[in-house]
Amino acid sequence: MRLSSWKANLLSIGGRLTLIKSVLGSLGIYYLSIFRAPESVLQDLERIRAKFFWGGNKDKNKMAWVKWPIILNSFDKGGLNIGSLKAFNLALLQKWRWRLLSSPNALWVQVIKAYHGQEGCGTRIRFWKDIWVGETPLFTRYNRLYHLDQDKDCLIIDRINNGQWSWNWSGPILVLEILPIYVTC
Structure with missing residues (x-):
């Protein structure tokens, strides 16, 4: 340098x-x-x-x-x-992931999928249990939310509906349940 x-x-x-x-x-x-x-x-x-x-x-x-x-x-x-x-x-990498998921019909996304296969769009990656964001699976960092999810083995693709995140909680999410997550991060 x-x-x-x-x-x-x-x-x-x-x-x-x-x-x-x-x-x-x-x-x-x-x-x-x-x-x-x-x-x-x-x-x-x-x-x-x-x-x-x-x-x-x-x-x-x-x-x-x-x-x-x-x-x-x-x-x-x-x-x-x-x-x-x-x-x-990590923010720059997440930006590409977001673009990939929010614009599935864009030409560059189709090229990536054709070259690398469909794994890039979350058809094989488990949302909670596989490492796809950060250095640990999401269930370890967001344990309380993980236990409220009705489908703990869901794939990333299962959580996306029309470009928006889709959840299947067993009950309402209270601020008191989420708050400790942010305090410990």
């Missing part, structure tokens, strides 16, 4: 923040929108961004006055609204 040639200590912290958001935040946009980046790559990239932000270089570290995960947070959470590369990668 060419960051080592930058004299980060000659830039103000605002200048480094601008460079991180505009350049380092968009370097891998194509790769991150098509492929899930390995955790080690994301950690290395975050390390480079943090080192540059604090004014260090490849040979010398500078004092980090605030933990990098806090800096990544949004303004309302006390951060500088830089955003995590891992979250960015």
